[in-house]
Amino acid sequence: MPGTKEIRAKIGSVKSTQKITKAMEMVAASKMRRAQDRMRLARPYADKIRTVIGHLNAANPDYRHPFLVERADVKNVGIIVVSSDRGLCGALNINVFKSSLLAMRDWQGKGAAVQLCLIGSKATAFFRRLKTPIAASVQGLGDKPHVKDLIGTVKVMLDAYREGKIDRLLLIHSSFINTMSQRPEVVQLLPVETLDASDLQQHWDYIYEPDSAAILDGVLMRYIESQVYRGAVENVACEMAARMVAMKSASDNAGSLIDELQLVYNKARQAAITKELAEIVGGAAAV
Amino acid sequence: MATDSIHVDIVSAEGEIFSGAAKMVFVPATEGELGITPRHAPLLSLIKAGEVRVQTPDGQEQFFFVGGGALEIQPRKVTVLADTALRAKDVDEAAALAAKQRAEEMLAGKVDRIEQAEALAELARAAAQLKFIQKLRKIKG
Numbered sequence: 137m138p139g140t141k142e143i144r145a146k147i148g149s150v151k152s153t154q155k156i157t158k159a160m161e162m163v164a165a166s167k168m169r170r171a172q173d174r175m176r177l178a179r180p181y182a183d184k185i186r187t188v189i190g191h192l193n194a195a196n197p198d199y200r201h202p203f204l205v206e207r208a209d210v211k212n213v214g215i216i217v218v219s220s221d222r223g224l225c226g227a228l229n230i231n232v233f234k235s236s237l238l239a240m241r242d243w244q245g246k247g248a249a250v251q252l253c254l255i256g257s258k259a260t261a262f263f264r265r266l267k268t269p270i271a272a273s274v275q276g277l278g279d280k281p282h283v284k285d286l287i288g289t290v291k292v293m294l295d296a297y298r299e300g301k302i303d304r305l306l307l308i309h310s311s312f313i314n315t316m317s318q319r320p321e322v323v324q325l326l327p328v329e330t331l332d333a334s335d336l337q338q339h340w341d342y343i344y345e346p347d348s349a350a351i352l353d354g355v356l357m358r359y360i361e362s363q364v365y366r367g368a369v370e371n372v373a374c375e376m377a378a379r380m381v382a383m384k385s386a387s388d389n390a391g392s393l394i395d396e397l398q399l400v401y402n403k404a405r406q407a408a409i410t411k412e413l414a415e416i417v418g419g420a421a422a423v
Numbered sequence: 424m425a426t427d428s429i430h431v432d433i434v435s436a437e438g439e440i441f442s443g444a445a446k447m448v449f450v451p452a453t454e455g456e457l458g459i460t461p462r463h464a465p466l467l468s469l470i471k472a473g474e475v476r477v478q479t480p481d482g483q484e485q486f487f488f489v490g491g492g493a494l495e496i497q498p499r500k501v502t503v504l505a506d507t508a509l510r511a512k513d514v515d516e517a518a519a520l521a522a523k524q525r526a527e528e529m530l531a532g533k534v535d536r537i538e539q540a541e542a543l544a545e546l547a548r549a550a551a552q553l554k555f556i557q558k559l560r561k562i563k564g
Contacts, residue, residue, distance in 0.1 A: 177438035184434055184502055188467065188495050253526075260529050261538055272522035273529055283436045283507050288518025295519065345454045345468035354469045355493050358504065362436040 140408065143401040147394055154390035160224070161383035167279055168315070168376035174280070174369050175312065182366060185359045189328070191342065192352045199349055203356045206327050207303040212251060213243045214271065214293050214302040216325070217263070218309035218367045219256035220375040221276060228310055228318060228378040229258045235320040236308045240268065251302060253293050255286070255368060271296060279376075281368040283361060290361050297326050305360075309367035310374035316381060318374040323367070325360050428480050429461040433487055435505040440487055441477065448501050449476040450494055457494075459501055466496040475503055 193204070217236050219229045240250045254260045254273040263270065272292035277285055296302045305326035310318045344351060431448050433441040448459045451473030457466075475487045489505040496502075 174437070178436055180432070180439055181434045181436045181504060184432070184495075185493075185504055188493065188502075188504070191495075192467065261541075264529055270526045270530060272519070273526040274522055275525070287515055288520070288522040291515055291519040292522050341465070343464055343466040345452055345466065348467070351467050351469055351493065355504075358436075358493065358506070365436050 140401060140404045143397055143404060147397045147401065150390050150393050150397065154387050154394070157383045157386040157390060161380055161387060164376045164380040164383060168373055168380060171279065171369060171373035171376055172312070175366070175373055178362065178366050178369055182359075182362050185355060185362060188355055189352070189359060192348060192355065199352070201349070201352050201356060202298060203326055203328050203360075210243075210246070210248050210303040212249045212302040212304075214251045214253060214296060214305045214326075215239060216253040216255065216290075216293060216305070216307045216364060216367075217259045218307070218364075218371045219254070219259035219262075220371060221257045221278070222375075223258065224382060225375050225378040226382040228374055229256075229262070231318075232308060232310055232320045233259070233262050235322060239306060239308065239322055248303075251296070253289060255289065255364075256371070277368060277372075279372055281365065281372065283365045286364050286368060287361060290364050294326075294357060294360065307364060307367050309371045310378075312370050312373045312377065315377045318378055323363065325363060328356065328359070427461050429459065429463070430500045431477055431503070432501070433475060433477075433489070433503040433505055435489075435492075435507045437507050440505060441485065443477075444480055445477045445501075446480055446482075447478045450501075450503060451475070451489075452494060459496055462498050463496050463501075465498065466494070468494045470494050470503070475505075 215236060217232065219232055223229075243250055249269075251269050251271045252263055253271050254263055255275075256277070257275040260270075260273050260275060272289045274285060274289045293302070293305055297305055304324070307323045307325050309321060309323075311321035312318055342348075428444040428446060429448065431441060431443060431445045432439070446460070450457045450459065451471050452468045453471050454468065456473075457468070470489065470492050472490050473488075475489055477485045477487070479485065487505075489503065491506045493504040494502070495504070
């Protein structure tokens with residue numbers, strides 16, 4: 137039976153670990169709420185830009201922007217993988233990587249080459265071991281990603297698409313279902329999936345300044361950037377939620393560990409007392 | 424007159440900047456500044472960096488800086504899709520280059536300490552597994 141002193145020290149160390157995990161849980165909870173707010177704030181922009189694209193599309197059906205044309209032969213696929221920068225958030229990143237690997241294998245099975253674009257240091261740490269070419273990467277977005285930090289990364293992929301180096305662009309990120317569950321989601325960014333004409337308001341023709349092609353180009357680029365931004369923000373919300381849950385279970389486990397250790401400690405203490413008593417009684421009997 | 428106002432939404436990817444009624448809105452479009460009054464013809468345009476001025480019905484003026492973006496006008500509604508970042512072709516180009524460079528640097532090496540620790544842990548695990556397998560073999564054979 138281990139000594140009481142060692143057990144006490146062990147209890148102390150588990151208690152301080154529990155303090156840390158509890159603090160992390162609470163921090164993650166408040167950050168999650170803010171990340172969710174940011175997620176909501178990004179929605180009106182994306183909705184608005186979608187309707188504008190819809191209008192533009194309906195207004196001049198003869199002009200087909202390269203971003204809207206489905207390419208018959210997909211030889212190269214670009215995949216943007218969004219992950220978190222830090223760990224201690226359960227299986228969140230691993231789930232995203234798993235579905236990325238599945239998507240990669242799927243396209244490679246169809247004879248297409250895959251190029252990656254990685255957001256977040258966990259993704260870079262994971263995918264650098266594979267032999268897949270990595271076109272661009274960005275790390276350290278922090279808890280408040282900004283569109284500005286994503287423009288370069290997205291542009292690399294858009295340029296590759298324009299030049300025909302990739303024929304399809306996918307975005308894989310965690311999607312926030314609720315605090316308890318996050319699921320990896322695969323979104324097709326390019327070609328832009330044709331928008332439903334039914335959710336447009338009554339149709340009229342616009343005056344275009346300078347011309348519709350230039351506007352469509354600018355608007356489509358922003359649309360894709362906003363989708364990647366949304367993915368990044370949603371990923372932060374997921375990260376925080378996952379961390380909150382992971383830290384909560386860590387705190388709970390620490391609690392039950394402490395209870396167990398306490399029991400062992402009490403037993404050891406009692407055994408020591410009993411032994412001492414027995415010695416005294418034994419000694420008295422000898423006299 | 425109540426009918427003589429136009430609804431203005433200024434939104435960016437990172438949030439809503441302004442939403443409300445206005446008598447008149449001035450927007451720096453790429454082809455020159457546009458002054459928009461209620462019942463303006465439908466128009467779509469790109470905008471450049473500059474300030475958007477909104478004259479509210481009570482006669483006050485509000486200013487918003489936008490880094491560029493797009494503008495949609497409907498007779499009763501103006502939507503400014505503002506960029507949060509200042510962008511120009513060469514700035515975007517530089518950002519893209521930086522993103523590529525980061526990827527190359529990452530592939531070239533520069534292993535940080537955490538990664539090193541992770542790799543070592545993995546190595547230890549693999550070594551332990553190997554030992555275990557060898558033991559099993561010995562018992563069997």
